[in-house]
Amino acid sequence: MGRIDGMTLPKIYREFDPEEREDSRRKFLRRMAAFSVGLPLTQVRGAPLFAQSIPQTQAHARPAAPPTPQELSPQDDQFLEVLEHANFLFFWEQTNPPTGLTKDRCNVRIDDKGLAASIASTGFGLTAICIGEKRGYVRYAEARNRVIQALSFLWHKLPTHRGFFYHFANINTGERMWDSEVSSVDTAILLCGVLTCSQHFHDKTIAELAHAIFDRVEWNWLSEDTSLLSHGWTPELGFIPSRWDLYSELMMMYLLGMGSTSHPLPSDAWFAWKRTIFEYDGLRYVGSFAPLFVHQYSQAWFDFRHKRDRYADYFENSVIATDVHRRFCVDLNEQFVDYTNALWGITASDSANGYVAWGGPPATGPIDGTIVPAAAGGSLPFLPDATMRVLRTIHDHYPKAWCRYGFVDAFNPLTDWYDTDVIGIDTGITMLMAENARTGFVWETIMKNPEAQRGMEIAGLKRY
Numbered sequence: 001m002g003r004i005d006g007m008t009l010p011k012i013y014r015e016f017d018p019e020e021r022e023d024s025r026r027k028f029l030r031r032m033a034a035f036s037v038g039l040p041l042t043q044v045r046g047a048p049l050f051a052q053s054i055p056q057t058q059a060h061a062r063p064a065a066p067p068t069p070q071e072l073s074p075q076d077d078q079f080l081e082v083l084e085h086a087n088f089l090f091f092w093e094q095t096n097p098p099t100g101l102t103k104d105r106c107n108v109r110i111d112d113k114g115l116a117a118s119i120a121s122t123g124f125g126l127t128a129i130c131i132g133e134k135r136g137y138v139r140y141a142e143a144r145n146r147v148i149q150a151l152s153f154l155w156h157k158l159p160t161h162r163g164f165f166y167h168f169a170n171i172n173t174g175e176r177m178w179d180s181e182v183s184s185v186d187t188a189i190l191l192c193g194v195l196t197c198s199q200h201f202h203d204k205t206i207a208e209l210a211h212a213i214f215d216r217v218e219w220n221w222l223s224e225d226t227s228l229l230s231h232g233w234t235p236e237l238g239f240i241p242s243r244w245d246l247y248s249e250l251m252m253m254y255l256l257g258m259g260s261t262s263h264p265l266p267s268d269a270w271f272a273w274k275r276t277i278f279e280y281d282g283l284r285y286v287g288s289f290a291p292l293f294v295h296q297y298s299q300a301w302f303d304f305r306h307k308r309d310r311y312a313d314y315f316e317n318s319v320i321a322t323d324v325h326r327r328f329c330v331d332l333n334e335q336f337v338d339y340t341n342a343l344w345g346i347t348a349s350d351s352a353n354g355y356v357a358w359g360g361p362p363a364t365g366p367i368d369g370t371i372v373p374a375a376a377g378g379s380l381p382f383l384p385d386a387t388m389r390v391l392r393t394i395h396d397h398y399p400k401a402w403c404r405y406g407f408v409d410a411f412n413p414l415t416d417w418y419d420t421d422v423i424g425i426d427t428g429i430t431m432l433m434a435e436n437a438r439t440g441f442v443w444e445t446i447m448k449n450p451e452a453q454r455g456m457e458i459a460g461l462k463r464y
Contacts, residue, residue, distance in 0.1 A: 248294040
């Protein structure tokens with residue numbers, strides 16, 4: 001059993017059947033909700049807005065040069081076309097059409113009968129339908145019908161509280177599963193998918209449903225006594241004590257909240273969360289004690305390119321953070337010989353011993369040589385050349401890591417362990433970032449929404 005910050009991680013593989021695996025991941029996520037994205041908060045509580053740089057191990061004799069801009073080759077584009085189509089199949093086949101809800105995960109080695117959908121996976125799925133229609137994977141009429149069914153179910157039937165949705169729901173009925181929380185960040189991911197559909201289809205019914213769903217969310221309720229949003233709420237215990245107070249995937253949430261006209265967040269919410277400065281190998285960036293996905297999720301939808309607020313250019317910040325993660329993995333080569341320039345990437349994922357929120361620098365979680373394809377896939381726009389090298393290496397040299405829906409969630413070349421599952425949010429971040437790296441389609445589509453434009457304007461994010 002691995003450990004993070006004193007918490008024992010639940011095992012979810014080998015010993016358990018599919019329902020028990022899902023239940024274990026759910027328990028893990030619920031316990032992580034008491035922390036801020038699994039961070040060791042004792043190290044950062046009370047840190048100033050611009051904290052002192054946190055020194056990391058310097059692995060090279062000279063400080064590294066920042067990564068330079070790169071472009072995809074025609075061969076890269078062809079590879080990503082295959083990958084995106086495979087990713088799309090997950091969201092098309094593992095979504096229940098009458099409800100529009102998408103499975104949280106799917107075992108690709110069996111006929112998976114799991115009932116657990118997640119609203120985050122559904123948000124990625126709605127965006128995937130837009131990409132799929134654009135690329136011809138599905139006809140317009142079929143895509144439009146799917147979206148209308150999904151939005152209608154979200155608006156009329158899926159349980160909410162103050163407009164926010166429960167993290168997990170029964171894929172067939174929409175009923176809340178287990179004791180899952182009304183989730184602030186997962187609702188934000190769902191809303192990003194909803195707003196993408198609103199702009200892509202140019203359809204009155206879709207637009208009206210999308211904005212009804214968005215306007216129902218009471219952001220000011222979630223921040224009633226503070227500028228910082230809570231992780232969520234449950235009817236049994238009320239608000240989750242943890243707040244979104246450190247740089248992470250929170251940016252999308254605050255931008256959506258400030259962009260609302262019905263229940264807006266105050267503008268000072270954007271300035272309330274901490275932006276801690278990290279340094280590794282001479283490269284400085286805003287970061288967290290958290291997995292790599294925190295640099296990816298908000299930027300799957302919001303277009304931060306060539307923009308900055310008073311603190312940072314967050315797109316370039318993710319470029320640097322991704323390159324730092326690559327260097328960190330390569331520097332682990334003496335311990336784990338599989339980590340090289342052609343094979344790197346650790347972010348929250350399944351492992352042979354459970355679901356782990358791991359990564360670095362600094363090293364977080366019991367790193368064991370596991371590779372998580374979504375680490376590179378979700379960073380495609382930031383480092384196209386370096387991430388494509390990883391994805392091609394996995395595809396060409398580790399065939400058991402490939403399945404009908406693209407890459408399995410994780411694998412370990414050192415132990416010959418290969419996951420049986422794909423996870424919706426990891427498949428989703430890979431698909432969306434592949435499309436953004438190729439065309440910028442998701443960025444351009446959602447940024448047409450006045451809510452997205454208003455949020456970025458209030459945050460002071462301006463072109464330069």
